[in-house]
Amino acid sequence: MRKVVTSMLALRLYREHDARLEEVPEPELRPGAVKVKVAWAGICGSDLSLFETAPVPLDYSNPIMQETGPHTLGHEFSGYVTEVAEGVTTVQVGDLVAVRPNFADGTCPSCQAGHPNMCDNFAFIGINGWGGGFSESVVVPADHAYVLPPGFNAQIAALIEPLTVAWHAVKLAEIPKDGTALVVGAGPIGLSTVLALRAQGISKIIVSEPSEARKKLAAEVGADLVIDPRETDVVAAVRDATGGRGADVSFEASGIGKATLQPAIDALCTAGRAVILASFHGDVPTDVMPFLTKEKVLTGSFAYTAQDFSDVRDAVVDGRITPDALISSRIQLSDVLDSGIKHLLGEGRTTEVKILVSPS
Numbered sequence: 016m017r018k019v020v021t022s023m024l025a026l027r028l029y030r031e032h033d034a035r036l037e038e039v040p041e042p043e044l045r046p047g048a049v050k051v052k053v054a055w056a057g058i059c060g061s062d063l064s065l066f067e068t069a070p071v072p073l074d075y076s077n078p079i080m081q082e083t084g085p086h087t088l089g090h091e092f093s094g095y096v097t098e099v100a101e102g103v104t105t106v107q108v109g110d111l112v113a114v115r116p117n118f119a120d121g122t123c124p125s126c127q128a129g130h131p132n133m134c135d136n137f138a139f140i141g142i143n144g145w146g147g148g149f150s151e152s153v154v155v156p157a158d159h160a161y162v163l164p165p166g167f168n169a170q171i172a173a174l175i176e177p178l179t180v181a182w183h184a185v186k187l188a189e190i191p192k193d194g195t196a197l198v199v200g201a202g203p204i205g206l207s208t209v210l211a212l213r214a215q216g217i218s219k220i221i222v223s224e225p226s227e228a229r230k231k232l233a234a235e236v237g238a239d240l241v242i243d244p245r246e247t248d249v250v251a252a253v254r255d256a257t258g259g260r261g262a263d264v265s266f267e268a269s270g271i272g273k274a275t276l277q278p279a280i281d282a283l284c285t286a287g288r289a290v291i292l293a294s295f296h297g298d299v300p301t302d303v304m305p306f307l308t309k310e311k312v313l314t315g316s317f318a319y320t321a322q323d324f325s326d327v328r329d330a331v332v333d334g335r336i337t338p339d340a341l342i343s344s345r346i347q348l349s350d351v352l353d354s355g356i357k358h359l360l361g362e363g364r365t366t367e368v369k370i371l372v373s374p375s
């Protein structure tokens with residue numbers, strides 16, 4: 016019998032500023048995998064960077080994914096399971112799942128040292144191959160599909176991935192229980208950081224953000240002080256709010272440059288820790304003396320582990336995190352380029368937070 020291959024719509028990246036919505040064959044089920052019919056997929060800041068810079072050459076094949084481009088975009092997604100490979104028992108047909116898109120080889124020095132999120136060969140569904148969320152169906156290994164309870168909101172499930180990025184950063188920061196956190200930038204990751212801080216028991220949260228819409232959201236999701244850096248000296252305001260001491264931890268979630276990184280360092284208390292969560296482009300000159308004389312620490316936080324992902328799944332299910340406010344628009348897959356990616360690179364930059372895309 017001849018097998019009928021059906022096609023589906025997918026957004027695939029060819030080169031800088033060249034992503035194409037096109038018909039591609041539906042992916043076939045592999046051993047140990049499940050097929051997920053995409054419900055919702057979020058557009059991430061890194062999708063915008065990928066669209067603008069196309070850093071993965073078309074002929075490059077990641078050692079884990081073993082696939083050359085063009086690759087489908089979209090790594091923040093949820094969907095319903097339509098097929099399950101033989102022997103898979105953790106996921107059933109009909110389950111709503113959130114997909115953890117990152118992969119590690121398990122064998123490199125970073126993996127061996129216990130840092131799978133920073134695997135030397137790390138790969139993402141939606142960046143390096145194996146399809147992506149901006150399509151109708153994706154086949155993923157069963158252990159990357161995190162099951163949600165029946166009736167759970169599929170839009171919230173699509174937010175688990177960006178929330179987990181923030182969750183990992185907050186865990187890494189080891190903030191004292193009564194400590195103060197400064198979040199610089201209230202885009203999707205900054206707002207997710209506020210939610211993760213709350214869920215991990217930190218309640219003294221200061222946010223610096225110039226956009227009116229995002230300032231409002233920051234207060235809504237749990238910041239107790241929101242500063243507009245165009246009107247107020249961020250460092251002075253943080254010192255004021257902490258009795259002169261400074262913040263225990265800061266999270267740089269804007270990636271603008273010295274203008275946003277330096278206050279994140281200067282607003283810290285002695286031995287405080289600044290965590291970089293945003294991608295920066297180019298050099299960022301900074302005064303290094305506070306690292307010497309105040310033993311401040313500057314670190315980054317990259318992606319997340321499998322444990323982080325299941326911790327956040329549990330937190331959205333039991334209501335410790337309610338991220339609904341992050342969703343600013345819902346669009347169709349057929350509009351993902353104009354109303355999604357290009358809109359976010361233009362006027363949507365300050366008005367939108369998270370745009371969710373649905374193929375149906």
Ligand SMILES: [Zn+2]
Binds near residue numbers: 123125
């Ligand atoms: Zn590795």
